[in-house]
Amino acid sequence: MTEFGFDTLQIHAGARPDPATGARQVPIYQTTAYVFRDADHAAALFNLQEVGYIYSRLTNPTVAALQERVATLEGGVGAVCCSSGHAAQIMALFPLMTPGDNVVVSTRLYGGSITQFSQTIKRFGWSATFVDFDDIDAVKAAADENTKAIFCESISNPGGYLTDIPAVAAVADGLGIPLIVDNTLASPYLCKPIEMGATLVVHSLTKYLTGNGTVTGGVVVDSGNFDWSASDKFPSLSQPEPAYHGLKFHETFGNLAFTFHGIAIGLRDLGMTLNPQAAHYTLMGIETLSLRMQRHVENAEKVAAWLEADPRVDYVTYAGLPSSPYAARKAAIYPKGAGALFTFAVKGGYEACVKLVDSVEIFSHVANLGDTRSLIIHSASTTHRQLTLEQQEAAGAGPSVVRLSIGIEDADDLIRDLDQALAAATA
Amino acid sequence: MDYSDTYLRAILTESKTIAAVGVSTNSIRPSYFVTRYLSLKKYRVLPVNPVYEGQRLFGEEIYPSMAALPRDVQVDMVDIFRRSDQVVPVVEEAIAELLPRGLKSIWMQIGVINDEAAALAKAAGLKVVMDRCPKIEHQRLFGELRMGGFNTGIISSKL
Numbered sequence: 001m002t003e004f005g006f007d008t009l010q011i012h013a014g015a016r017p018d019p020a021t022g023a024r025q026v027p028i029y030q031t032t033a034y035v036f037r038d039a040d041h042a043a044a045l046f047n048l049q050e051v052g053y054i055y056s057r058l059t060n061p062t063v064a065a066l067q068e069r070v071a072t073l074e075g076g077v078g079a080v081c082c083s084s085g086h087a088a089q090i091m092a093l094f095p096l097m098t099p100g101d102n103v104v105v106s107t108r109l110y111g112g113s114i115t116q117f118s119q120t121i122k123r124f125g126w127s128a129t130f131v132d133f134d135d136i137d138a139v140k141a142a143a144d145e146n147t148k149a150i151f152c153e154s155i156s157n158p159g160g161y162l163t164d165i166p167a168v169a170a171v172a173d174g175l176g177i178p179l180i181v182d183n184t185l186a187s188p189y190l191c192k193p194i195e196m197g198a199t200l201v202v203h204s205l206t207k208y209l210t211g212n213g214t215v216t217g218g219v220v221v222d223s224g225n226f227d228w229s230a231s232d233k234f235p236s237l238s239q240p241e242p243a244y245h246g247l248k249f250h251e252t253f254g255n256l257a258f259t260f261h262g263i264a265i266g267l268r269d270l271g272m273t274l275n276p277q278a279a280h281y282t283l284m285g286i287e288t289l290s291l292r293m294q295r296h297v298e299n300a301e302k303v304a305a306w307l308e309a310d311p312r313v314d315y316v317t318y319a320g321l322p323s324s325p326y327a328a329r330k331a332a333i334y335p336k337g338a339g340a341l342f343t344f345a346v347k348g349g350y351e352a353c354v355k356l357v358d359s360v361e362i363f364s365h366v367a368n369l370g371d372t373r374s375l376i377i378h379s380a381s382t383t384h385r386q387l388t389l390e391q392q393e394a395a396g397a398g399p400s401v402v403r404l405s406i407g408i409e410d411a412d413d414l415i416r417d418l419d420q421a422l423a424a425a426t427a
Numbered sequence: 428m429d430y431s432d433t434y435l436r437a438i439l440t441e442s443k444t445i446a447a448v449g450v451s452t453n454s455i456r457p458s459y460f461v462t463r464y465l466s467l468k469k470y471r472v473l474p475v476n477p478v479y480e481g482q483r484l485f486g487e488e489i490y491p492s493m494a495a496l497p498r499d500v501q502v503d504m505v506d507i508f509r510r511s512d513q514v515v516p517v518v519e520e521a522i523a524e525l526l527p528r529g530l531k532s533i534w535m536q537i538g539v540i541n542d543e544a545a546a547l548a549k550a551a552g553l554k555v556v557m558d559r560c561p562k563i564e565h566q567r568l569f570g571e572l573r574m575g576g577f578n579t580g581i582i583s584s585k586l
Contacts, residue, residue: 004582008582009582012582013578013582014576016573016581016582016583016584016585016586017584017585017586019570019586023585044464044467045464047454049460049463049464049467050464050467050566051566051571051572051573051577052571052574055576059575061574063576064573064574064576065573065576065577066576067575067576067578068573068577068578068579071576071577071578072578072580077577077580078572078576078577078578079576080576080577081576193500240455244455245428245454245455246455247455248455251457252455252460253563254537254560256572256577259575259576259577260575261505263576425535
């Protein structure tokens with residue numbers, strides 16, 4: 001196979017001309033169902049003997065183009081899109097877990113994910129053990145015989161902490177379980193977890209991949225590298241599936257098994273489908289991913305350096321700063337940049353943070369990130385509000401820090417805006 | 428074992444008739460899946476398995492051996508559904524019985540790898556593929572996997 005560069009793939013992967021019309025941009029296939037050629041064709045599709053379109057809860061040509069594009073950029077064999085990043089996390093765990101199983105999870109996650117893992121998954125009979133992923137021995141020690149996966153974010157929300165993915169992948173490998181990496185904050189341009197040993201990658205498509213704050217969506221990418229039949233830990237993939245007459249997914253579909261399962265069981269029965277209109281926006285966004293990420297990083301480095309030097313600021317967590325404790329890890333694992341999301345502490349604590357957020361003019365006060373626009377939020381009172389103070393501190397979202405998602409505007413304008421807001425906040 | 432798309436496409440395009448050695452009549456077995464798919468894609472699939480001799484699969488009689496296949500049929504490819512350590516005699520029989528009748532390639536399914544058998548086939552002038560599935564490669568190369576969101580590796584501005 002010819003090796004294409006990232007910039008070529010982000011435009012062309014999955015997007016050959018439309019076979020029906022020759023349309024050069026991927027058309028939006030706004031249809032619920034698809035006509036079968038004949039009864040044999042229908043039977044083959046329903047039996048998973050042929051790949052094709054049945055019903056848009058399962059597959060759709062526009063969504064499939066996006067799935068192939070993200071799978072290609074991440075270096076996986078296949079991908080399943082779903083309705084949000086949170087849906088993607090459930091879709092990733094669902095084939096792996098049975099009641100009584102657990103997942104070992106980093107303490108440094110988006111607050112909504114901490115709640116999903118610490119509270120909501122209990123309703124499925126699953127549980128999560130939270131660990132500081134800088135303590136690799138603790139990660140290993142947290143696993144028991146019912147642990148079915150390890151989960152972390154590559155670059156974590158909100159502090160921009162960088163996970164040592166190769167080290168965590170080695171632990172997962174030793175335990176014979178998959179590592180799932182949420183690569184939302186890095187995007188495949190800054191980090192390719194599969195190349196570092198991850199089995200599955202999940203994304204919120206809502207963020208950098210779409211890039212312009214227009215849609216919510218998620219995706220699960222499978223590396224195709226995990227042997228689901230090597231142990232009896234993953235019966236959904238290795239054992240007969242009653243809903244398909246006893247078919248064994250791994251034996252039948254080889255390294256495409258996880259993706260087939262995601263469509264045939266996950267989307268079919270959980271129904272967290274991405275709509276084709278959303279897929280189209282995301283496809284257009286990804287066409288410029290590398291260019292945007294370069295500017296996001298360049299701006300983040302400038303803004304973080306300016307904040308760090310400002311006497312009104314206590315500290316800045318950006319891992320792309322030379323002073324960061326993660327500088328060595330950044331150089332080794334994230335050489336193209338540490339992303340564009342970080343926090344900083346304002347001298348004056350909680351009150352000053354709230355006043356700062358109310359005083360910005362260019363930064364938007366919203367609960368989102370990865371937009372072309374620069375965004376600001378006080379995590380402790382919003383995105384991480386459901387957490388205890390201890391959980392907030394562990395996640396890097398304590399009451400005295402403000403989170404920035406640096407956009408692709410002119411860095412000087414962003415700095416000027418923060419300057420005037422800091423003046424108002426610390427007056 | 429890295430095979431170029433051109434090489435795999437050539438085998439799947441030049442083959443019209445395929446002998447499926449070790450095929451099962453159990454509809455949830457991978458061998459049934461693969462051969463049913465190939466027959467749906469208009470390949471003529473001749474099932475070979477002594478266990479099911481005389482039964483029928485996809486409109487064809489199941490033969491006990493390659494030697495028992497009808498003499499007037501040209502078999503282009505042998506697709507092997509056997510354990511790796513049982514492949515050498517299959518390839519020897521394929522060369523003896525089917526090479527004189529135009530055999531062009533030997534295909535071993537995912538997980539089936541036997542270097543000795545591959546060397547024998549190559550020495551006889553046959554194309555060889557190991558540890559791959561012709562169904563998955565056909566789906567990937569001819570556009571079907573595209574419909575499921577798989578990474579086909581195909582970048583093209585052509586229709």
